[in-house]
Amino acid sequence: MGEMKNTARPASRSDIREENERLILDCAERVFAERGFGGATMQEIADRAGLPKANLHYYFMSKETLYRRVVERIFTIWLQAAEAFETSATPQIALSTYIARKMELSREYRYGSKVWANEVMQGAPIIQDYLEVTLRDWTETRIEVIRSWVAAGQIRPVDPRWLLYMIWATTQHYADFAHQI
Amino acid sequence: MGEMKNTARPASRSDIREENERLILDCAERVFAERGFGGATMQEIADRAGLPKANLHYYFMSKETLYRRVVERIFTIWLQAAEAFETSATPQIALSTYIARKMELSREYRYGSKVWANEVMQGAPIIQDYLEVTLRDWTETRIEVIRSWVAAGQIRPVDPRWLLYMIWATTQHYADFAHQI
DNA sequence: ATCAGAGTTGACCAAGCAGTCAAGATTGAT
DNA sequence: ATCAATCTTGACTGCTTGGTCAACTCTGAT
Known part of the structure; x- marks a missing residue:
């Protein structure tokens, strides 16, 4: 009807x-x-x-x-937020737009975000293989960008890996602990 | 033998x-x-x-x-870390010792920390009742302390709730995402 | 020595689970 | 109209699960 x-x-x-x-x-x-x-x-x-x-x-x-399929779907959306690293003129802009975009996505795809966080927290028991290829490539690329910024003196020298995780952890929380916050 | x-x-x-x-x-x-x-x-x-x-x-x-019982056990250990709020002379000392203690515990009780985070992330489906009584009381007390600090001009005026969650979220991550970090 | 109560355990059960299957309904192309 | 491919579904199966139980051992007190 x-x-x-x-x-x-x-x-x-x-x-x-x-x-x-x-x-x-x-x-x-x-x-x-x-x-x-x-x-x-x-x-x-x-x-x-x-x-x-x-x-x-x-x-x-x-x-x-x-x-x-559920995890892969949310993951590809995740990755799109990282385009800022390539398109932005300065580190400041890249980072802030990346963070903003990721938090936006965390809210929009609240459930997917939970699934993802859960999987990662338990040591990615099911999507290990997928992570080891895709995520490593992605991380390496990002690390190169950050390293070039450091070399160019555009940002203070930090361990690129550390910076990435820091950003990731912070944005992640806004979605994960929505229930409490 | x-x-x-x-x-x-x-x-x-x-x-x-x-x-x-x-x-x-x-x-x-x-x-x-x-x-x-x-x-x-x-x-x-x-x-x-x-x-x-x-x-x-x-x-x-x-x-x-x-x-x-598993969740309650890790939770009571958690609460002990918050004693710093009562025993410390200044906000700076209280916060820093609290954070230090909590991160220490996150490492020591790595597994319990995961269980706890998981439960909270999923909206505490099983220990809801327990949380609603115990955690609320605990939070309220802490908020009062922070508020008194603000009133006494000892720290910048912030939403006490927000500050608590911020601290909590940050320390939590060091335990939860140990696998990645 | 004995005995009550705490602790131990293999065998068992009903319920719920992921996954299967074969028979049927629907549809676009001819 | 018809037909093959896609889609739909109730009924089923083998297995795992949380939980039970009655028979057993162990131990400290008398």
Whole structure:
């Protein structure tokens, strides 16, 4: 009933997959955030999406696959915030826009942020491999930029790694501990 | 074999309970930290303690009971770090000793710290009630102290709540993200 | 020596879990 | 109209889980 000018309609056949995957990912993100990987159940995710459980397994092979997709999604959004490092003229601008953007994202993708923080806190037991490649490359690039700033005398000499973690930790908290703060 | 001058021996009958409870709590703390509440299993805790699972249930009624005891234990240790607020002469000393002590504890009780952070991050689903009484009282007292400092012109005027959370968040991170940092 | 109460434990159970499957519904292309 | 591919779903399975229980051992007091 009422399928006319509504925003989200069935859409052309090929879109149905994309649409359902997004719905499932959204719900999964919330459930994983609230219950952790071990505590989350496929049934609860299915219920929240209003789909039968078997349907989840049609789109995602396993619980772990679904979890990985959730983490990878939030992670790529994360990375986009780091573009400031390349596009900014000065370190001051780069850092402040990066921090601002990241905090914005932490609020916007509150649940994803939780899932991510959780995973990292427990030593990234599930996405270890993914991290070791992608994150290391990313970090190395960033470190090079910071190092060049130091060399050019644009900022005080600090351990680039330390600076990055410091920024990351601070911004992260605004999202993670929202409940308390 | 070899039960003589070893450090930890069976001990007098009444100590056996205390000793086993501590052993179980220690192991539970690690497992809960590594797997989360949902992901942890009584079996793994039992294995790590070298006891049959049924024995855990002799000392702790349920998984939830055990979890609560773990959280409450780390929490009371946490609170002790805050004594600095009462015993210190000036705000500067109070804050710096508090921070120092808390970071020390974060390192010492690394696993408990993780469990605690996890619980809080997920909105304290299990220990809500406990928090609402104990933590609120604690926070209120601390806020009063900070407020009196502001009134006496000893520190710049800040929202006491904000200052507390800021300190808490910062120290917390050193423990939580040890894996990355 | 004996005995009550604390501590120990293997075997067991019902519930809930991730994952499977085969039968059916829907749809776009012909 | 028909047909193949995509999508949907209730019913199922094998396994793991938290929790129970009754039989057992151990120990300190009498």
